[in-house]
Amino acid sequence: MKATAQAHSNIAFIKYWGNADEALRLPANPSISMNLAGVETVTTVEWREDLGQDTLMINDAPADAKATERVARHLDAVRARLGVALKANVSSRNNFPMGAGIASSASSFAALTVAAVSAAGGQLSERELSCIARLGSGSASRSIPGGYVEWQTGETHEESFAFQVAPEAHWDLVDVVAIISTGHKEVGSREGHGTALSSDYQAARVAGATDRLERCKAALFERDFGRFAAVVEQDSNMMHAVMMTSQPPLFYWQPASLVVMDAVRRWRSEGLSVCYTLDAGPNVHCLTTAQDADEIERRVTALSGVQRVLRAPVGGGAVVLG
Numbered sequence: 001m002k003a004t005a006q007a008h009s010n011i012a013f014i015k016y017w018g019n020a021d022e023a024l025r026l027p028a029n030p031s032i033s034m035n036l037a038g039v040e041t042v043t044t045v046e047w048r049e050d051l052g053q054d055t056l057m058i059n060d061a062p063a064d065a066k067a068t069e070r071v072a073r074h075l076d077a078v079r080a081r082l083g084v085a086l087k088a089n090v091s092s093r094n095n096f097p098m099g100a101g102i103a104s105s106a107s108s109f110a111a112l113t114v115a116a117v118s119a120a121g122g123q124l125s126e127r128e129l130s131c132i133a134r135l136g137s138g139s140a141s142r143s144i145p146g147g148y149v150e151w152q153t154g155e156t157h158e159e160s161f162a163f164q165v166a167p168e169a170h171w172d173l174v175d176v177v178a179i180i181s182t183g184h185k186e187v188g189s190r191e192g193h194g195t196a197l198s199s200d201y202q203a204a205r206v207a208g209a210t211d212r213l214e215r216c217k218a219a220l221f222e223r224d225f226g227r228f229a230a231v232v233e234q235d236s237n238m239m240h241a242v243m244m245t246s247q248p249p250l251f252y253w254q255p256a257s258l259v260v261m262d263a264v265r266r267w268r269s270e271g272l273s274v275c276y277t278l279d280a281g282p283n284v285h286c287l288t289t290a291q292d293a294d295e296i297e298r299r300v301t302a303l304s305g306v307q308r309v310l311r312a313p314v315g316g317g318a319v320v321l322g
Helices: 065-082 104-119 126-136 138-143 189-198 202-222 225-244 255-269 290-302
Strands: 002-014 019-021 031-048 055-058 087-094 148-151 162-166 173-179 274-277 284-289 308-313
Touching: 002 104, 002 138, 002 202, 002 225, 002 274, 002 284, 019 189, 031 104, 031 138, 031 173, 031 202, 055 065, 065 087, 065 104, 065 126, 087 104, 104 126, 104 138, 126 138, 126 162, 138 148, 148 202, 162 202, 173 290, 189 202, 202 225, 225 274, 225 284, 255 274, 255 284, 255 290, 284 290, 290 308
Parallel strands: 031 308, 055 087
Antiparallel strands: 002 031, 031 087, 031 148, 148 162, 173 284, 173 308, 274 284
């Protein structure tokens, strides 16, 4: 009873921050994202009769107790759904920095979900796989479908899932990620979501999220980069305003992050199709088109404080590799 699955990270245009239900990880607002081709997690799950507890290897090294416990809790959800009583050996590998604001938990829990279900012989729909992945990491729900993906809120476990709104080929967007730091952030997204309501700005951010999502989708469907850039940067800034004014405050930006954001706005004023967005970390996602991607990559690489650059076009959904 063994299977291997692959899932891509994703970058949200309209952000998920804060939960309406912490236990079920039901988001406070809907979000929309794109999967990142080549930025991926590959996970193998083997259900075994001779194990007394779940084990976890990450990038060929034993995981710490906290990560192992989190994976074991997620496997409990799979066990409950499929009627499996066995424990599992889990081996996971990422080809990009973890815990640095590039949604490593999204690809990790999407791959874990698909591999665990497949290894147990389960045949679940994309919708249900998205629901289960959400329990491990909210944004993992968006890494199950491919292309451009919307995640709806819902009031129950079954109602909150992600679905494709446009295929990979719809628009040739490229994410040029400016890696400012590969260090693991001190406060992870999981903890940060719990403090969102302590900010006076969270209620206003959530209240306007659906309107921003609809504006973003309209720009996406029409491939209107100007309108797309305006709402994506607005939403990113609003999420970080909530983070900075939460108790305790979360300051994920670093000086080099601001350098990149300022440069992106300047480049757009010069006629390049580029905008920025940041998840819970200092690394800046510079969204651009295939036509301008080479120039944006060249310029980002040359900026002070940028360690290296990742480049990812739109990616597909989570898949079983074997």
